[in-house]
Amino acid sequence: MMLCRICHEEEDDNSSSMEAPCSCSGTLKFAHRGCIQRWCYEKGSNVCEICLQKFEPAYPAALPSPAKLPLIDTVVVIR
Ligand SMILES: [Zn+2]
Numbered sequence: 001m002m003l004c005r006i007c008h009e010e011e012d013d014n015s016s017s018m019e020a021p022c023s024c025s026g027t028l029k030f031a032h033r034g035c036i037q038r039w040c041y042e043k044g045s046n047v048c049e050i051c052l053q054k055f056e057p058a059y060p061a062a063l064p065s066p067a068k069l070p071l072i073d074t075v076v077v078i079r
């Protein structure tokens with residue numbers, strides 16, 4: 001039986017939605033992929049706070065937000 005370290009819900013062994021994204025072991029080893037992704041968004045980080053290993057496979061650390069994109073020249077020059 002695996003336990004998600006983030007939402008603490010149990011998962012059957014035959015489920016494929018659980019991942020072991022870092023070097024943590026024991027009860028902290030597994031988490032849902034969706035839960036890890038949400039954690040990354042909330043923390044703005046994709047590095048485990050416990051073992052300090054970057055989550056694998058790579059998770060984006062931030063939501064793609066238009067507000068965070070570099071400002072591109074959108075000024076319309078009125079002639
Ligand atoms: Zn979960």
Ligand SMILES: [Zn+2]
Pocket residue numbers: 022023024048049050051052053
């Ligand atoms: Zn870890």
